[in-house]
Amino acid sequence: xxxxxxxxxxxxxxxxxxxxxxxxxxxxxxxxxxxxxxxxxxxxxxxxxxxxxxxxxxxxxxxxxxxxxxxxxxxxxxxxxxxxxxxxxxxxxxxxxxxxxxxxxxxxxxxxxxxxxxxxxxxxxxxxxxxxxxxx
Amino acid sequence: xxxxxxxxxxxxxxxxxxxxxxxxxxxxxxxxxxxxxxxxxxxxxxxxxxxxxxxxxxxxxxxxxxxxxxxxxxxxxxxxxxxxxxxxxxxxxxxxxxxxxxxxxxxxxxxxxxxxxxxxxxxxxxxxxxxxxxxxxxxxxxxxxxxxxxxxxxxxxxxxxxxxxxxxxxxxxxxxxxxxxxxxxxxxxxxxxxxxxxxxxxxxxxxxxxxxxxxxxxxxxxxxxxxxxxxxxxxxxxxxxxxxxxxxxxxxxxxxxxxxxxxxxxxxxxxxxxxxxxxxxxxxxxxxxxxx
Numbered sequence: 001x002x003x004x005x006x007x008x009x010x011x012x013x014x015x016x017x018x019x020x021x022x023x024x025x026x027x028x029x030x031x032x033x034x035x036x037x038x039x040x041x042x043x044x045x046x047x048x049x050x051x052x053x054x055x056x057x058x059x060x061x062x063x064x065x066x067x068x069x070x071x072x073x074x075x076x077x078x079x080x081x082x083x084x085x086x087x088x089x090x091x092x093x094x095x096x097x098x099x100x101x102x103x104x105x106x107x108x109x110x111x112x113x114x115x116x117x118x119x120x121x122x123x124x125x126x127x128x129x130x131x132x133x134x135x136x
Numbered sequence: 137x138x139x140x141x142x143x144x145x146x147x148x149x150x151x152x153x154x155x156x157x158x159x160x161x162x163x164x165x166x167x168x169x170x171x172x173x174x175x176x177x178x179x180x181x182x183x184x185x186x187x188x189x190x191x192x193x194x195x196x197x198x199x200x201x202x203x204x205x206x207x208x209x210x211x212x213x214x215x216x217x218x219x220x221x222x223x224x225x226x227x228x229x230x231x232x233x234x235x236x237x238x239x240x241x242x243x244x245x246x247x248x249x250x251x252x253x254x255x256x257x258x259x260x261x262x263x264x265x266x267x268x269x270x271x272x273x274x275x276x277x278x279x280x281x282x283x284x285x286x287x288x289x290x291x292x293x294x295x296x297x298x299x300x301x302x303x304x305x306x307x308x309x310x311x312x313x314x315x316x317x318x319x320x321x322x323x324x325x326x327x328x329x330x331x332x333x334x335x336x337x338x339x340x341x342x343x344x345x346x347x348x349x350x351x352x353x354x355x356x357x358x359x360x361x362x363x364x365x366x367x368x369x370x371x372x373x374x375x376x377x378x379x380x381x382x383x384x385x386x387x388x389x390x391x392x393x394x395x396x397x398x399x400x401x402x403x404x405x406x407x408x409x410x411x412x413x414x415x416x417x418x419x420x421x422x423x424x425x426x427x428x
Contacts, residue, residue, distance in 0.1 A: 044349040
């Protein structure tokens with residue numbers, strides 16, 4: 001279809017999404033990328049954050065993605081995410097608790113605590129919360 | 137001649153066995169469907185990752201060729217092919233038997249692999265209780281084992297194993313890694329499959345002019361371990377589906393066989409009963425005629 005993008009989001013365990021969309025917003029490793037149809041081919045890593053897309057009927061949807069790769073072709077966007085969840089599947093309370101726990105660990109590191117891992121966990125929780133909040 | 141009671145007892149025992157095999161067959165049938173779904177769900181990601189890897193590899197190779205550091209990529213320990221003196225073999229078996237030739241075929245293939253490479257040092261990474269039980273009593277080198285998860289192994293288990301294997305090859309402790317598992321061909325057939333997962337073989341894909349946010353060579357270094365992980369995950373999922381299928385077929389055959397045995401025993405029991413009735417009649421008749 002002209003003026004549309006085929007968006008595919010997959011995780012190692014399942015194909016999460018396959019949809020015709022008008023626009024995609026990808027959390028690239030170096031900042032958010034907005035992708036419209038006829039975008040030049042691009043390969044990039046993605047970070048932790050919210051992935052947004054606009055359906056054919058104009059509705060905007062969000063999901064949380066954590067790490068992975070994005071491949072852009074003029075007529076399609078493929079996301080290979082290590083983890084991904086639809087915004088309405090996210091357990092906000094759990095994510096908030098995870099964020100709090102991770103922040104605690106970063107601010108007051110106990111011996112034996114892996115700060116890099118805690119930072120990463122915080123980023124993942126933050127990604128989930130942002131995606132869930134955007135969906136409201 | 138066995139007595140009627142003995143034969144009845146045997147029939148009852150075979151019937152009990154048949155109930156068990158029938159139940160196992162039904163359980164496997166139900167679980168097979170889920171296992172197959174897991175295999176199918178994992179496929180798109182694998183395929184897409186393979187395509188991206190090929191594109192990146194092509195770009196990295198051409199980028200390296202133009203900047204004159206071609207050897208830098210081929211020096212990546214996950215890609216560099218080298219003489220295979222120390223080989224690691226991952227053997228994926230089941231935790232339980234009663235699945236026909238599922239485990240035996242695989243273990244035979246593993247032994248053959250070791251025999252073919254008698255001049256090399258082969259280390260085994262064992263998955264499933266069957267492989268461990270077999271090889272732990274034999275003079276082979278075992279680098280690790282994981283049991284109790286043959287049917288549920290998924291991403292977490294694959295991640296741990298992939299990290300260990302890529303770590304070992306990066307540290308130069310081993311030269312190549314092969315994986316041996318049962319591939320799910322159809323419900324009736326499983327194929328013992330041997331794959332080399334490290335060093336990774338990448339045939340360069342079609343060269344497209346991608347915009348790269350980072351140098352392709354760096355991206356390649358990040359992609360390779362993921363690709364290894366995917367291949368391990370695929371083997372786990374395939375093996376689980378194959379195990380269910382093998383058990384289903386084996387238990388179906390066992391149920392049918394039990395039926396045959398029951399029929400034969402019933403026939404025999406009736407003959408024995410008839411024979412004893414005939415004998416009694418003869419005794420009565422001859423007894424009566426003796427009195428005349």
